[in-house]
Amino acid sequence: MGNQEAVKPKKRLSNSNLLFLIAGVIFVLMYVAAIFIYPESFLQFQTFFDLFNNNAPLIIMTLGLCIVMIGGGIDISIGSVCGLVTMVCAVLLESGIGSVLGAWSVLGAILLAIVTGLAFGLLHGYLVAYLKIQPFIITLAGLFLANGLMTTIHKDPINVNNVYFKSLMEPLKHPDLGTVNRHNVFIPFEIKQGVIIALVLVGLLVVLMKWTRFGRNVYAVGGNSQSALMLGINVKRTVFFTYVICGLTAGIAGFVWLLSTGGANVGNAAGFEIKAIASAIIGGTLLNGGVGNLLGSPIGVVTLGTINEVIRVADIPSNFQTIISGLMLYLFIVLQSIVMSLRSGRKFRIDLPPWLKPPWLRNRKKEESQEMKK
Amino acid sequence: MINMQRLKQQISHLILPLSVLVILLVINLIKGPEYFSITMTNGAFYGPIPLLLDHASELVILTIGMALVTAASRGQDISIGVGATITSAVFVLFVLNAGEASLLTIVAGFLISCVAGLVIGAFNGTLVSVFKVQPMIATLILLMGGRSIAFLIDGKLSPLLDNPISKQIGTSITISDQIGTEIFNVPISTPIILTAVFIAITALVLKTTNLRLYVESVGINPSAARLNGISPKKIIFLTFLIMGVCTAVAGFIAVNKAARHDSSNLLKFIMMDAILAVAIGGNSLSGGKFSLTGAIIGAYTIEMLSQTLLRLDVGTETLRAFKAVFIIILMVVASPVVRDYAGKILQFARQILQKVRTRGGGGAEGGTGAPDDTDVAGPDIPVKKEE
Numbered sequence: 001m002g003n004q005e006a007v008k009p010k011k012r013l014s015n016s017n018l019l020f021l022i023a024g025v026i027f028v029l030m031y032v033a034a035i036f037i038y039p040e041s042f043l044q045f046q047t048f049f050d051l052f053n054n055n056a057p058l059i060i061m062t063l064g065l066c067i068v069m070i071g072g073g074i075d076i077s078i079g080s081v082c083g084l085v086t087m088v089c090a091v092l093l094e095s096g097i098g099s100v101l102g103a104w105s106v107l108g109a110i111l112l113a114i115v116t117g118l119a120f121g122l123l124h125g126y127l128v129a130y131l132k133i134q135p136f137i138i139t140l141a142g143l144f145l146a147n148g149l150m151t152t153i154h155k156d157p158i159n160v161n162n163v164y165f166k167s168l169m170e171p172l173k174h175p176d177l178g179t180v181n182r183h184n185v186f187i188p189f190e191i192k193q194g195v196i197i198a199l200v201l202v203g204l205l206v207v208l209m210k211w212t213r214f215g216r217n218v219y220a221v222g223g224n225s226q227s228a229l230m231l232g233i234n235v236k237r238t239v240f241f242t243y244v245i246c247g248l249t250a251g252i253a254g255f256v257w258l259l260s261t262g263g264a265n266v267g268n269a270a271g272f273e274i275k276a277i278a279s280a281i282i283g284g285t286l287l288n289g290g291v292g293n294l295l296g297s298p299i300g301v302v303t304l305g306t307i308n309e310v311i312r313v314a315d316i317p318s319n320f321q322t323i324i325s326g327l328m329l330y331l332f333i334v335l336q337s338i339v340m341s342l343r344s345g346r347k348f349r350i351d352l353p354p355w356l357k358p359p360w361l362r363n364r365k366k367e368e369s370q371e372m373k374k
Numbered sequence: 375m376i377n378m379q380r381l382k383q384q385i386s387h388l389i390l391p392l393s394v395l396v397i398l399l400v401i402n403l404i405k406g407p408e409y410f411s412i413t414m415t416n417g418a419f420y421g422p423i424p425l426l427l428d429h430a431s432e433l434v435i436l437t438i439g440m441a442l443v444t445a446a447s448r449g450q451d452i453s454i455g456v457g458a459t460i461t462s463a464v465f466v467l468f469v470l471n472a473g474e475a476s477l478l479t480i481v482a483g484f485l486i487s488c489v490a491g492l493v494i495g496a497f498n499g500t501l502v503s504v505f506k507v508q509p510m511i512a513t514l515i516l517l518m519g520g521r522s523i524a525f526l527i528d529g530k531l532s533p534l535l536d537n538p539i540s541k542q543i544g545t546s547i548t549i550s551d552q553i554g555t556e557i558f559n560v561p562i563s564t565p566i567i568l569t570a571v572f573i574a575i576t577a578l579v580l581k582t583t584n585l586r587l588y589v590e591s592v593g594i595n596p597s598a599a600r601l602n603g604i605s606p607k608k609i610i611f612l613t614f615l616i617m618g619v620c621t622a623v624a625g626f627i628a629v630n631k632a633a634r635h636d637s638s639n640l641l642k643f644i645m646m647d648a649i650l651a652v653a654i655g656g657n658s659l660s661g662g663k664f665s666l667t668g669a670i671i672g673a674y675t676i677e678m679l680s681q682t683l684l685r686l687d688v689g690t691e692t693l694r695a696f697k698a699v700f701i702i703i704l705m706v707v708a709s710p711v712v713r714d715y716a717g718k719i720l721q722f723a724r725q726i727l728q729k730v731r732t733r734g735g736g737g738a739e740g741g742t743g744a745p746d747d748t749d750v751a752g753p754d755i756p757v758k759k760e761e
Contacts, residue, residue: 074510127705127709131709131710133705133709134653134659134660134705136510136649136659137650137659137701138705140701144646144695144701145695145698147694148692148695151691152689152692274514274518277511277514278514281511281514287510288508322519322521322522323519323522323526324519325518325519326518327519329515329518330501330515333505333507333512334507337507338505341506
C-alpha cells in the first residue's frame with residue numbers, strides 16, 4: 001500500500017496557480033489587516049463592494065490585457081481605446097440620432113462600443129500576428145490613434161442626459177444590507193451594473209482560458225511559440241485572437257465606464273493602461289507570457305484599490321497613493337522573480353561584488369571553492 | 375573594398391530613417407520654401423530648422439540612452455519622462471535654495487541632478503539585472519510613483535525658475551532665459567549646443583571604449599556573452615546608469631526651457647517618442663545590434679513629423695491620429711513579412727533581368743528596368759544581408 005502512494009506523482013502547483021495563490025493570500029491578509037486597523041470603515045459591506053463599483057472598467061480592461069500578456073504580447077492602447085469608446089457612445093447618445101432612436105439608442109451605443117473596440121483589436125491583431133510587427137510599437141500607434149480620434153470627435157466634456165440610458169445607470173439596491181453612515185443616515189447597499197458585466201466577463205473568459213482549446217493554445221504560444229508551432233498550433237491565429245479579445249474588452253470597458261460615470265471627458269481612462277498592466281502583474285501574470293490566471297486580474301485591481309482606500313482612510317496625502325502603489329508593485333515583482341527562479345530549480349542568489357558581500361557569505365564561497373578544488 | 379562594404383552596411387541601417395526624413399523635407403519644400411530660411415533675430419539664428427533642432431534636443435538625448443538600454447536589456451525603459459521630472463525637481467530645489475544663481479551653482483545643481491539620475495538608473499538597473507525583471511515592468515514602478523515623488527520634492531507648487539543669474543547683468547534675466555534659449559552673443563540656442571556636446575561625448579565614448587561591443591554581445595546572446603567573460607548583469611546595469619545620466623541632462627534642458635517645474639506634465643509622453651525613434655532608426659526592439667546615428671535621425675524625424683503636420687494646418691487635436699497613421703504605415707513597410715515579399719519581387723526581377731542579358735539583346739530595356747526595381751526595394755536588400 002505504501003508503495004502505491006509513493007508511485008503516485010506528487011501533485012505540483014502550476015506556476016500560474018502559485019502566483020495567483022500568492023496574490024490572493026496577500027490581498028486577504030491586507031484586507032484583514034485593514035479591518036483590524038480601521039474597523040469602522042472596512043467592516044462595512046459597502047466598502048468592499050465599492051472596490052468593485054469604482055474599478056469595474058479597470059477589471060474588464062485587465063482581463064483582456066491578461067490574455068494578451070499570457071500570449072506573450074502587450075497592448076498599451078487599452079486605456080485610450082476605452083476613453084475613445086466613452087466619447088463615441090456619449091456623442092451618439094446625445095446627438096440627434098440618439099433622440100430619434102429612443103430606447104434603441106442605448107443598444108446602438110452598446111453596438112458602437114463593441115464595434116470600436118473590435119476594430120482596434122482586429123487592427124492590432126492583424127499587424128502583430130500576420131505582419132510580425134513589434135506589439136509595443138503597434139499598440140503605441142493605436143494609443144495615439146485612439147487619443148487623436150477622441151480629441152477630434154469632441155473636445156469638451158459631455159454629460160449623457162438620455163432618459164433610457166439614465167434609467168439603465170441606476171445601481172441595484174438592496175435595503176437589507178445597507179449601512180448607517182456617521183450622520184446617522186441610512187444608505188442602502190448598492191451595486192452598479194458594471195460590476196455584474198465585469199463578473200460575467202470574468203466567468204466567461206476564465207472558462208475560455210481554462211477549458212477550451214483556444215485558451216490552452218494561448219498558454220502554449222505564450223510559453224514557447226516555437227514549440228507550439230511544432231505541436232501544430234496555429235500560432236498566428238491564436239495571437240490574432242488574443243488581440244481581438246483585448247480590443248473587445250477595452251470597448252466593453254469603455255461602455256461600462258460611461259455607465260458608471262454618465263459622462264465623457266477627454267481625460268477619461270488616460271493612463272489606465274499602466275494601471276491595468278500593474279494590476280495584471282500583481283494578479284500573477286508574467287509579461288514573458290505563458291503564465292497567468294485570469295482570476296488574478298480582479299484580485300490585482302482590488303489590491304490596488306484597497307491600498308488607495310487605506311491611504312484615504314488614514315489621511316495620508318494623496319501623493320502617497322501612487323508612491324505606495326509603486327512600492328507594492330516593486331514588492332510583487334521582486335517576490336515573483338524570487339519565486340520563479342526558486343521553482344525553476346536554480347538556487348536564487350544575488351551576485352554582489354565582493355566588497356559588498358556580507359562576511360559570512362564570503363567565507364562560505366571560499367570554502368565551497370576549496371572543496372571543489374579538493 | 376572592405377571599407378566600402380562596411381560603409382554600405384552602415385548606410386543600410388539608415389535608409390529607413392533617411393528616406394522618411396527626405397520625404398518630410400520634400401513635403402515641406404512643396405508647402406513652401408520658407409521652411410529652409412534662417413534669419414538672425416536678436417543676435418541668434420531663427421527659423422523652422424533651428425526651432426526643430428531646439429525642440430528635439432531632449433528627445434535626442436533620451437533616445438541615445440534608450441537605444442543603449444534597448445540593445446543591452448532587450449526591453450525599454452518607460453520611466454524616462456518621470457526620471458527627468460525627478461532629476462529636474464532636484465535641480466530646481468538646489469538652484470532655488472542657492473538664491474542668486476551663478477555658473478557655479480548651476481553646474482553644482484546639474485551635477486546633483488546627475489547623481490539623482492544615477493540613483494534612478496541604479497534602481498531600475500538592479501531590478502532588471504539582478505532580479506531579471508522585464509525592463510518595461512521594472513520601470514513601470516517608477517512610472518507609477520515617480521511624479522508623486524517629484525511633487526514631494528518641489529512641494530507641489532510647480533516653482534518658477536526665476537532667480538537672477540547675476541547682479542551685474544541685471545535682475546530681469548534669469549537662468550532659464552540663458553539655458554533655455556540663448557546665451558549672450560552666441561547665435562545658436564543653448565539646448566542645441568548641449569545636445570551637440572552630448573552626442574559628441576557619446577560618440578567619443580563609443581569610439582574609444584569597448585562599450586558598443588559589450589552591449590551588442592549582451593543583447594544578442596547574454597549567456598554566450600557570459601561565457602566569453604562579459605558579465606551581462608554589469609553591462610545591463612551600466613546601460614541603465616547611462617540612461618540615468620541621459621534623463622538628468624534631458625530634465626535639465628526641459629526645465630530650463632519651460633522656466634518652471636511642472637511635475638505633472640514635464641516630458642509626459644516622451645518615452646513613447648523615444649522608443650519610436652529607436653525603432654524608426656532601424657534598431658530592433660528586442661536587443662542586439664544598434665545604430666545610434668539611426669536613432670538620432672529617427673528622433674529628429676519624429677519632431678519634424680509633428681512640425682510638418684502643424685505646418686500643413688493639421689489641428690493639434692488630430693495631430694496624434696495622423697502621427698499614429700504615419701507610424702503604422704512606416705511599421706508595415708518595415709515589417710519582416712513585407713520585407714520578405716519585397717525581397718522575393720526583387721529576386722524575381724533580377725532573374726528576368728539576367729535572362730534578358732544572357733539572350734544578348736535588349737541592353738537598353740534592362741538598363742531602364744534595373745534602377746526602377748532597386749529604387750522600389752532598395753531598403754530591403756541590405757537588411758536581408760545583415761540577417
